[in-house]
Structure formats: C-alpha cells, structure tokens
Amino acid sequence: MEAPSPSLIAVILAAGTSSRMGKNKMLLRLGGESMVRRVTRSVLGAGLEQVWVVVGRDSTQVGTEVADLGVRLVENPRYAQGMGTSFRAAVEAFPKDLEAAMFVLGDQPFLTAGMYQAVLEAYRIHRPPLVIAQFGGVKAPPHIFRRDLFAYLGQNKDEGAKKVVAQHKAEAIVVELPESALFDIDTPEEYRRALERIAGGE
Known part of the structure; x- marks a missing residue:
C-alpha cells in the first residue's frame, strides 16, 4: 500500500542562476x-511531512548538500528562464490531492524553524487560500498557497508569485515575522554582511 499523500509540503526554491553573486549562492558557506x-x-525543523528542494544550476552539487536530510529533489531544467519556472516545476510534480504548499x-538564511512554524500554524488554524509573511512593512516569502x-x-516564467499574492491579498492571513529575518543574499556584499551576522552569534 502506498503511503497517503501529505496535506501540506514545503518547497525550497534553490534553482536560480545567482547572476548577481557571480557564483552559485546556494553553495556559499555560512556557519x-x-x-x-x-x-x-x-x-x-518546522516539522513538515515532506520538504522538496527545486534545483537547477549545479543541481548535482546542490542536491549533494541536502542528500542526507530526507528531502525530495525536483529538477528544473528551465531555471535560467526565471523563478516562475521553479514554481511550475514544483506544481507539476505535486500529488493531485495536495491541500497546500x-x-x-533558498537564500533567506536567518529565518528560523519557529518562524516557519508560525506561518504553518496560521494556515492550519484558518485554512485560507493564502498565508503571507510580513517583515516590518515588507511582504515576502515564505508564503503558503492553497490548492x-x-x-x-509560475504563469509568468520571469517572476515568482508576486501577481498571485497581489490578486488574493484580500483573502490572505498575514503573519508578522521579525524584520531582521528578512535578509536575502544576492550580492557579494550581502554575503559579507551575512557572515558578519553569523560570526556575531545569529
């Protein structure tokens, strides 16, 4: 007998080109x-039944980094065309009865398991079409989308989910997370600042 499908999974988007970094930021060392x-x-650490990692650039090396963690790798051969292709790669692989994702x-290293749990809890309590994380005044992933x-x-291959979030924000639950956790690493300077934060104990 096959195991039942999970009701909610997490998808880590780790397939991008890292063009502004000059090297694959998923492989940069942090702590x-x-x-x-x-x-x-x-x-x-948030306790989900399944975690998927969408890989593209250097997919073998990126996959090796998480191979022992029990995650599922989803290959996105079109990753160079934009983040929307990673959303589509995941959605097209979802079980038909998946409730939400x-x-x-993959480049937000200061979000903690507890922060992801807060977003998940908001979905489990309310079951809205959309849960949005907000850091100070900025709305940014993680987001939960109902089926x-x-x-x-991913209808627009060049962008992620901004349009979907904008169109459904009236139906969304917003979860406030610490503003300091919103720290994407896109450039060498941001990487240097991230290393300083980690050296300082974060």
Missing part, C-alpha cells in the same frame, strides 16, 4: 555549512 543546507534544516526562498491557487503559480 560551516552551505546556504541551501542551512535553509533546508530550518524548514525541516509553503514556498520558501485552488496552484494553477496561477
């Missing part, structure tokens, strides 16, 4: 481990 491994461990950026929104994700 003795790669960024993709650090983020994946935090997501796993939490999408996570009825899956078809709209």
